[in-house]
Amino acid sequence: MAKLVFAMNQSLDGYVDHTAFAPSPVLFQHFVEQVRELAGSIYGRRLYETMRYWDEDRPEWDTAERDFAIAWRNQPKWVVSRSLKSVGPNATLVATGVEVAIRALKDQIAGEIDVGGPDLAQSLTGLGLVDEYRLYLHPFVLGRGKPFFAGPRPPLHLVASDLIDREVIRLTYVPA
Numbered sequence: 001m002a003k004l005v006f007a008m009n010q011s012l013d014g015y016v017d018h019t020a021f022a023p024s025p026v027l028f029q030h031f032v033e034q035v036r037e038l039a040g041s042i043y044g045r046r047l048y049e050t051m052r053y054w055d056e057d058r059p060e061w062d063t064a065e066r067d068f069a070i071a072w073r074n075q076p077k078w079v080v081s082r083s084l085k086s087v088g089p090n091a092t093l094v095a096t097g098v099e100v101a102i103r104a105l106k107d108q109i110a111g112e113i114d115v116g117g118p119d120l121a122q123s124l125t126g127l128g129l130v131d132e133y134r135l136y137l138h139p140f141v142l143g144r145g146k147p148f149f150a151g152p153r154p155p156l157h158l159v160a161s162d163l164i165d166r167e168v169i170r171l172t173y174v175p176a
Contacts (some may be wrong), residue, residue: 009168011138015147030164034117037152043116048077076092081093
């Protein structure tokens with residue numbers, strides 16, 4: 001049975017904005033390795049469209065960026081969207097029957113599946129489908145943006161805290 005994990009970079013005041021702070025080389029390498037180990041990813045439309053950046057090679061990329069792109073392209077992706085009509089390579093569109101589709105993925109796939117995007121995570125949390133939350137806490141205060149939790153925070157229990165690099169700590173929670 002798959003484990004659904006919602007994980008994102010977050011500011012000290014609870015916002016997720018990839019344009020406000022970039023991962024250090026150590027943290028980026030951590031993400032490369034993590035993506036290599038995933039059984040797949042489930043995205044909402046907005047984050048999927050952002051992540052499509054990794055579909056085509058770019059001449060300015062360094063080795064780590066190329067490694068991330070290869071890992072991302074190789075994993076299966078499911079995109080939850082009512083507005084998209086098609087998705088890119090190695091991706092499946094989930095336009096209707098989201099709960100049934102995600103429950104089937106959990107039953108049929110072994111390993112960890114990443115849940116991408118606060119709104120999608122909130123929907124799946126409401127259905128009782130998210131098994132773990134990983135907050136990569138950065139020492140920045142943004143004061144604005146999209147919050148990690150798109151709605152009321154579910155009751156959670158801290159199960160781990162790991163220093164990923166000298167500035168970022170990963171807090172791991174499970175539903176209480």
